[in-house]
Amino acid sequence: MSKFLLIHPDDNVAVCLEAAKAGQQVEVGPLSLQLLNDVPVGHKVALRDLKAGENIIKYGAAIGHALSDIATGSHVHTHNLKTNLHDNLSYTFEQKLHAPRFEKRDLTFQGYRRSNGKTGIRNELWIVPTVGCVNGQAQQIVDRFKLEMQPDDIDAVEVFKHSYGCSQLGDDHVNTQKALADLINHPNAGGVLVIGLGCENNQIAHLKKFIGSYDEQRIRYLVAQDVEDEVEAGLAMLKEIYALMRNDRREALPLSELKVGLKCGGSDGFSGITANPLVGVFSDFLVAQGGTTILTEVPEMFGAETRLMERAQNQEVFEKTVHLINDFKDYYNRHQLPIYENPSPGNKDGGISTLEDKSLGCTQKGGTATVVDVLQYAEPLKKNGLNLLSAPGNDLVAASALGFSGCQLVLFTTGRGTPFGSFVPTMKISTNSQLFNKKRNWIDFNAGELLEGKDMDALLEEFIAFVCAVASGEKLQHEKSGFKEIAIFKTGVTL
Numbered sequence: 420m421s422k423f424l425l426i427h428p429d430d431n432v433a434v435c436l437e438a439a440k441a442g443q444q445v446e447v448g449p450l451s452l453q454l455l456n457d458v459p460v461g462h463k464v465a466l467r468d469l470k471a472g473e474n475i476i477k478y479g480a481a482i483g484h485a486l487s488d489i490a491t492g493s494h495v496h497t498h499n500l501k502t503n504l505h506d507n508l509s510y511t512f513e514q515k516l517h518a519p520r521f522e523k524r525d526l527t528f529q530g531y532r533r534s535n536g537k538t539g540i541r542n543e544l545w546i547v548p549t550v551g552c553v554n555g556q557a558q559q560i561v562d563r564f565k566l567e568m569q570p571d572d573i574d575a576v577e578v579f580k581h582s583y584g585c586s587q588l589g590d591d592h593v594n595t596q597k598a599l600a601d602l603i604n605h606p607n608a609g610g611v612l613v614i615g616l617g618c619e620n621n622q623i624a625h626l627k628k629f630i631g632s633y634d635e636q637r638i639r640y641l642v643a644q645d646v647e648d649e650v651e652a653g654l655a656m657l658k659e660i661y662a663l664m665r666n667d668r669r670e671a672l673p674l675s676e677l678k679v680g681l682k683c684g685g686s687d688g689f690s691g692i693t694a695n696p697l698v699g700v701f702s703d704f705l706v707a708q709g710g711t712t713i714l715t716e717v718p719e720m721f722g723a724e725t726r727l728m729e730r731a732q733n734q735e736v737f738e739k740t741v742h743l744i745n746d747f748k749d750y751y752n753r754h755q756l757p758i759y760e761n762p763s764p765g766n767k768d769g770g771i772s773t774l775e776d777k778s779l780g781c782t783q784k785g786g787t788a789t790v791v792d793v794l795q796y797a798e799p800l801k802k803n804g805l806n807l808l809s810a811p812g813n814d815l816v817a818a819s820a821l822g823f824s825g826c827q828l829v830l831f832t833t834g835r836g837t838p839f840g841s842f843v844p845t846m847k848i849s850t851n852s853q854l855f856n857k858k859r860n861w862i863d864f865n866a867g868e869l870l871e872g873k874d875m876d877a878l879l880e881e882f883i884a885f886v887c888a889v890a891s892g893e894k895l896q897h898e899k900s901g902f903k904e905i906a907i908f909k910t911g912v913t914l
Contacts, residue, residue, distance in 0.1 A: 423447045423464060426692065427479035432463040432495050434477075434688055434770070436870060439464075456494040461688025461770030461834070463495040475500055478691060480723070482776040495772070502773040504721055504759040506752065507745045512737040515729040517787040520700070521707035526883070529669035529891035530676060530827075531606065534634050538676040539606035540827045540890045541844065542667050543575040544660060546612045546653070547603055549626055550584030550619035553643055557614050560653040568658065572665050573609065575898070579842055579905045584621035586914040596621060597797035598907045600629035601823035603638060607843055609664030610637045612657050617644030636663055669892065675709030677890060678800060680821025680829040680843075681784040682716065684814040686762070687834025688770025689850040691780020694832035694866035698848065699786035700879050701830070701886070706788040706804050713800070713826055714785040715808040715817050717747040718761055722775030723782040727807065730790050739793035743809055750910065761812065765835045784832065796908055800825040815906040818845055822905075828890060836861050840897025842905050844889060847896065863895050 422436040425448050433447045439458040444451060450466055458464050463477065469489040474481040483502045489495060531539040546557040557578045570576055579602060583595045599621070603611050615623045623640050630638075639656045643649035681698055683690060702712040720727060724744045731737035751758045762771045771777045791804035797820065800806060810820035818829050818841035827843055834850035836858045849855040852867035864885055868878060889895060897903065 424692065425466070426477060429476055429479045431466050431469060431476045433466055434692065435460055435462050435464060452492045455490060455492040458494050459770065463688075463770065463772070465489045465491055465493045465495050467491050474503070477776060478779040480775070480779055482722070482779065483773040496770070497767055497772050500772045502722075502759045502775060504774055506758070507748050510725065510728055510737075510741050512731065512734055513729055514731065514737075516789055517730070519703070519707050520787065521704045523708055526674050526708065526887065527671040528674065528677070528887045530672045531609070531667055532670060532672065533606045534637075535632075537606035538672055538827070539608070540892075541574040541607040542609040542664060543577060543607055544570070544573055544610050544657065544664060545576075545602075545608045546578045546614060546657070547599060548578070548580065548584070549599065549613060549615035549621045549623055551580070551582040552585070552616045552619065553614050553649075554578070554580040556643060556649050556653070559650045560612070560614075560657060563650065563654050564657050564661075567654075568661060570661060570665070573661070574892070575903070577842070577903055579903075581905060581907055583907050583909070585619040587620060587911070588914065589911055591909055591911040592620060594797055594909075595907050596626055596629045598819070598823045598905075600626060600631075601797055601799060601825070602842065602905065603630055604633065605822065605825075605843070607827055609667050610660035612639050612641065612653060612660060614641045614643060614649070614653060617642045636660075673709070674705060674887075675803065677705060677828070677886075678711040678713070678826045679705060679886075680818065680826035681712055681714045682814070682818050682821060682829050683719075683781055683784060683832040685833040685835030685837050686766050686769065686771055686777060686780065687850055689867070689870065690771075690832060690834050691783055692850070693869040694834070694848045694850040695780050695783040697866045697869065697875070697878060697882060698784045698830050698832055700875060701786075701882055702784065702805060703786035703788050704879065704883065706786075709803055711800060711803045711806065712785070712788075713794070713806045713808045713821055713824060714782070715810040715821060716781060716812040717743060717809055718758070719774070719778050719781040719812045720744060721748075721758060721778055722773075723778040726782060727785065727790060730787070732789050732791050736790055736793060740790065740807060743793050743807060747809070769834050784830070794824055796820060797823045810908060813906070815839060815841060815904060816908050819905045820908065828886070830886075832866070833862075838897060838900065838902055839904065840895070840900075840902045842903055844895050845897055846886075846889060860900070861896055
């Protein structure tokens with residue numbers, strides 16, 4: 420008999436755990452019903468007759484409304500379910516804070532203490548172009564360096580290419596400068612060579628204003644138009660930086676030093692049942708240790724935003740959260756696009772029907788902790804605890820934004836799978852065991868065991884140990900493959 424899960428006692432749909440055929444008799448708690456349609460894994464079935472216009476309830480909240488009458492035992496999906504989302508809303512601050520779930524424990528990881536007091540979990544050597552025009556030269560420098568030095572005593576040598584730094588105006592230009600400054604200052608880098616062309620909008624002199632104070636031995640600058648051979652000049656600088664950072668050593672640091680980004684992508688019907696709740700419990704655990712987590716993907720908060728607003732630390736944080744949501748809706752409206760054009764085709768194949776369906780699962784990554792601050796794009800972290808960050812749902816843009824704000828690590832839940840990696844370690848956590856077993860070269864941790872009887876507390880302990888191991892240097896799958904990229908959020912025109 421196929422298995423179905425009732426997530427919340429108020430729900431009028433259940434989630435299919437094993438593919439089911441029309442005509443099967445299935446039991447969901449005390450209910451027994453006959454399926455009228457085939458129901459794929461991760462998809463929903465109606466537990467009672469639903470009238471046209473009636474709300475479909477999952478996770479104890481509305482995920483849309485019925486487009487037509489839906490009979491008990493029917494497959495509920497995009498063909499008979501439509502979003503309730505619309506334009507900006509007015510909100511009232513009704514605070515509902517949760518008591519901490521965890522006690523503080525004496526746990527540590529092996530990280531790098533930088534001269535400015537920040538903590539890194541990798542010791543990497545980076546080249547950061549100020550403009551896309553010098554991406555090729557930066558790659559040549561790295562290729563020569565790896566050939567001549569064979570630097571196996573540091574974690575990696577990377578070029579973070581991008582196509583920006585010129586022909587931008589307004590917020591786009593400033594966002595590029597802020598993002599690159601955050602990248603240059605990131606503590607996962609033991610040293611950085613910044614290479615510019617010389618005629619771009621993003622002049623190194625202007626970029627330095629965003630960088631602020633820095634270690635002049637570890638961060639070096641090169642303007643390609645000012646030297647005869649920029650590859651030779653850059654190679655010499657890279658060798659000098661490497662000579663310093665190769666002597667850096669890990670030391671035991673408390674978990675309160677960890678800053679972890681929370682992200683999902685390629686979600687499925689199990690995302691809000693396994694991987695996202697696991698990450699949410701971990702977020703609560705890390706916050707209880709004095710650490711920091713950041714939840715982003717603002718469009719994937721739509722429909723679940725009140726659950727975050729009621730956990731705001733105070734009125735100011737509540738107002739910032741309201742602005743976060745409505746500002747992103749305004750962004751859609753400025754481009755005359757619907758705010759609900761999400762989930763993706765892969766999400767829908769996996770059983771997610773509407774944006775509310777996706778959001779109510781997505782926001783579970785933030786656990787139940789109090790929201791202490793709301794950050795604008797590329798704004799550095801200021802407060803320990805659970806933060807919200809303005810960034811879109813796009814995997815690489817959002818994961819990069821988490822790193823720009825100071826996360827040393829990103830936890831990335833997925834039900835469909837993806838090989839990508841941002842410039843900080845990006846841990847892939849599968850929502851189901853089938854994906855984990857099929858794509859071992861992509862996936863780092865399996866939350867699908869929760870569907871097979873694994874206790875959440877037991878899996879959490881394994882997950883905490885794994886996060887600590889990764890923070891101490893154990894490489895993730897995308898790091899082994901060498902897949903590391905950045906993407907900068909662009910909203911305006913290009914000259």
